[in-house]
Amino acid sequence: MNKTILITGAAKRIGKEIALTYSDLGWNIIIHYNSSKDDAEDLAQKINSKNPNTAKIIQANLDIDTDVERLVQETKDMFNSIDILVNNASTFYPTPIDEISNEHWMKLVGSNLKGPLFLISGLKDKLKESNGSIINITDTNLSKGVANYSIYSAAKAGLESITKGLARELAPEITVNAIAPGAMLEPPDVEWTDEQKEKVISNIPLKRMGSEKDIANAVKFVASSKYMTGQTIKVDGGRSLS
Numbered sequence: 651m652n653k654t655i656l657i658t659g660a661a662k663r664i665g666k667e668i669a670l671t672y673s674d675l676g677w678n679i680i681i682h683y684n685s686s687k688d689d690a691e692d693l694a695q696k697i698n699s700k701n702p703n704t705a706k707i708i709q710a711n712l713d714i715d716t717d718v719e720r721l722v723q724e725t726k727d728m729f730n731s732i733d734i735l736v737n738n739a740s741t742f743y744p745t746p747i748d749e750i751s752n753e754h755w756m757k758l759v760g761s762n763l764k765g766p767l768f769l770i771s772g773l774k775d776k777l778k779e780s781n782g783s784i785i786n787i788t789d790t791n792l793s794k795g796v797a798n799y800s801i802y803s804a805a806k807a808g809l810e811s812i813t814k815g816l817a818r819e820l821a822p823e824i825t826v827n828a829i830a831p832g833a834m835l836e837p838p839d840v841e842w843t844d845e846q847k848e849k850v851i852s853n854i855p856l857k858r859m860g861s862e863k864d865i866a867n868a869v870k871f872v873a874s875s876k877y878m879t880g881q882t883i884k885v886d887g888g889r890s891l892s
């Protein structure tokens with residue numbers, strides 16, 4: 651029987667690459683998306699044309715409690731098991747301290763912390779049955795402090811913190827780890843100038859930006875490492891060292 655992975659925010663970019671990587675391993679793929687319906691459908695079609703009936707899509711806005719509850723229920727009903735949950739979906743934008751608002755808090759915390767936490771809570775029993783893995787995608791830049799991103803940083807730091815707490819709470823059946831990407835892709839809908847790119851790269855010891863595949867490979871490694879839990883793996887070309 652195929653194993654099943656749920657990846658949030660999987661229609662595009664890093665989430666999509668994780669989906670394709672696990673499809674190559676013959677897994678069932680649940681592609682969660684919020685607004686990128688066409689991309690999610692295209693991805694499911696691509697996967698199903700290679701491995702028939704292995705990819706399904708679910709829409710849910712992680713800011714909305716009832717959507718998260720529905721995502722949990724639909725995930726449970728879709729395939730026989732749930733073996734890996736990757737909390738990848740994220741909203742990312744600056745909130746300088748003079749511009750913070752309740753709305754920004756709800757959006758940034760909803761997708762980066764509250765949604766993932768309640769998703770874990772709803773799926774933990776199924777994950778226990780399969781001795782599964784939870785992987786939370788955080789951000790390597792947190793360790794140094796990032797000006798103008800206080801809400802996003804708080805949400806991602808919260809996600810790293812619950813990674814440790816839940817690693818204890820859900821052991822020994824489930825492993826819970828985090829992967830902290832560095833500079834992989836330009837933010838969605840943003841194109842950096844050559845000068846901006848050079849500046850970012852100059853702070854990375856490996857002298858290049860990462861790629862979607864670097865994170866997908868890390869997910870594969872972490873999920874298969876059955877004697878590792880509560881850890882955050884930085885996949886950042888050494889950026890956090892400098």
Ligand SMILES: NC(=O)c1ccc[n+]([C@@H]2O[C@H](COP(=O)([O-])OP(=O)(O)OC[C@H]3O[C@@H](n4cnc5c(N)ncnc54)[C@H](OP(=O)(O)O)[C@@H]3O)[C@@H](O)[C@H]2O)c1
Pocket residue numbers: 658659660661662663664665682683684685686687710711712713737738739740741742760761787788789790830831832833834835836837838
């Ligand atoms: N890209 C990087 O260089 C980098 C660096 C550090 C950390 N990371 C982390 O790595 C992960 C993947 O990065 P990425 O750049 O591929 O992500 P991304 O493109 O910024 O976001 C991934 C998906 O998250 C979904 N999403 C956003 N808000 C949502 C909400 N309220 N409810 C449900 N889904 C929501 C969106 O789905 P729809 O399109 O369907 O709306 C989006 O496609 C993220 O957790 C990010 O924080 C990335």
